Amino acid sequence: MEAALAGDDDAFAELTLRHKSRVFGVAARFARDAAELEDICQEVFIQAYFKLRQYRRDSPFEHWILRITTHKCYDYLRKRRRSGTLLSVDVLLESGYEPSAPEPSSPHPDLERLHAALAQLSPKERIVIVLLELEERSVQEIAGLTGWSMANVKVRAFRARVALRKLMENKK
């Protein structure tokens, strides 16, 4: 960390090597394809590189980098929502929608339905539900990662669940 702060690029590469799998793991839940996943992760580490001096050592580096990852993913979701029109779950699935970056070996039809429904949620709802249910983060952790209050996270999680249930129901 000291060396990376002093501007040693190799030390920063070492730091990246140590933390990239956590960043990729979270970003893969939001990225549409491998190219977008690469973009998100590169932007996360570039921001970390230029803002390394702002990192206070009162919490682990992983928390700091995951906070940047959460914000980047949120930015990508917002950008995507602004640029594209919203399609229904059926249309998304029929158009060969790729639920998220690198798919596991055999796609499960119910999982595809879940991912397509997740893609329909608002960026805030999606961030909360993915972190809470898929990444198994606590409400307090999500509040720390997003910068929202715990009450806000709870309300958004509840709304996201209701919206998700409705979307899944419509699909049946």
Added chain:
Amino acid sequence: MNDQNQDGQLDALFALARARRPDTSAAEFAFETRLLARLRAQQETDSVWAMVSWRLIPFFAACVVALTLWHSQIVTETNDAEQMAYVENPVILDSWNSLY
């Protein structure tokens, strides 16, 4: 009852999604190398811009000096013209000024 059933189904789906973590190993391969290459490219671009902007400082300074000289010349010419008009016809100018 229906809501509880749907909640249960949703929880089962979440559990399934948790169990099937996306495999990012291919995307992670040699990521540091690509990242450092991009960082270096970005730093080079930034340094080129910084160099160009430093080199443009004398040009902009010269522009500021030229504009200041041009402006002061216009102000002097306008004052001279007003004084000449007053000398030639002071009554008109005084009645015009008395309006304000």
